[in-house]
Amino acid sequence: MTDVENAWDRYQGAKTALLTSLSSEFNTPPPILSLAPSERLFYRENAHRSVQNMSAFCQRIQTTIDELHHFKQAMTHYIRQATLSLVPISAIPFEILRSIFAYAVDGPGDANSILQLSHVSRTWRTVALETSELFTHADWNHWNVALVHLWNEKAKHHPLSITIDATTFRALFYTKGHAQIETEKKRAFHAALPRCASLSLTIEGPKTSDIQTPIFHPIPMFAPRCTRLQDLSITYTGGLLSLDLSGFTTVKHLHLHRVIEAFTREMEIESFVCATDATGFFYDTLRFLPHLRSLSICQLVVDVVLAGTSIVHLDALERLEIRQLPQARATVLLLLLAQMKTPNVEHLTLNGLSLSKVEESRFWRQVVSTTLSSGSLSKR
DSSP states (O other): OOHHHHHHHHHHHHHHHHHHHHHHHHSSOOOGGGSOHHHHHHHHHHHHHHHHHHHHHHHHHHHHHHHHHHHHHHHHHHHHHHSOOOOOGGGSOHHHHHHHHHHHSOSOSOTTSEEEGGGSOHHHHHHHHHOGGGEEEEEOOSSSSOEEEEOOTTSOOOOEEEEEETTTSGGGTOOSSSOOOOHHHHHHHHHHGGGEEEEEEEEOOOSOOOTTSOOOOHHHHHTTTOTTOOEEEEEEOSOOOEEEOTTOOOGGGTTHHHHHHHHHTTSOOOEEEOOTTGGGGHHHHHTTOTTOSEEEEOOOOHHHHHTTOGGGGOTTOOEEEEOSOOGGGHHHHHHHHHHOSSOOOOEEEETTEEEOHHHHHHHHHHHHHHHHHHTHHHHO
């Protein structure tokens, strides 16, 4: 017999004894007023003992109830200790998640195979995509779910490679006027970027020739997150004519002149906004952009420009904007325009100041006068 059954029997016995005593002694009240004084004393003492017995029975019942309560607490604690704890999958440490993830995917057993996660539960899929350590390659070209190249437990930790088709993943780049993309995929993409070493991006540009409209925005979005990015390839499909790298701060580490070369294979770039620290690849970049009509760049390093930058061959250039240009470097700009075969630049902006033809002439005369008086031009 278990402890619970013993406790229950004790409780039933105490309750039965109490009810029997009350029934036998108090159901019929004694006619105390009709008794003699000597008999009243006997009944009074008898009633006093009955009250004491009643109190004793009540105490026994309370003790039994307390025992049952403590036993219930002990059993509840035992059940909680013996039951497997359930926690959200997102709270599982990566070491455990890595070991059981392959068994959660209902597909080939090879950890190196590309598995489509659409048949996996939403919770597992979300965790898998947000845990970028689980795979080495992610292909976001499918709208419903990403294809991932699962992480091989026996292999070394490889850098992450991401392939994106911007036409189906547009909401990541254009947040206004477009439908929001799946939340889980967007979080997964942002979580994977810090360890991304190879990024392949396909873009379908709008059919427009408006060189004043900034069209290209993905690169500034990647820059602050792709800390390990070494290989970046971007492919055009469409009439993208404007290229804006103004928000990209790590261009000198990514050999973007190769990317721009790939851009010009498909179309003629007419507008180029260069990044802040882009002077290191300035020459390699501009030689792939012979059809430029609008150019916006930061200050030019004298050594780079005088070494033979191909800006002198930009015959179609009509708009030129120079940002952060020190007064001492104005001679460089003077030499540049003087060397141009066809100086068609009609709109010149220096440090945010737009100069007309008359103002330009006055500006150049002042620059030449200042330069000759200081002797800096003759030294060049």
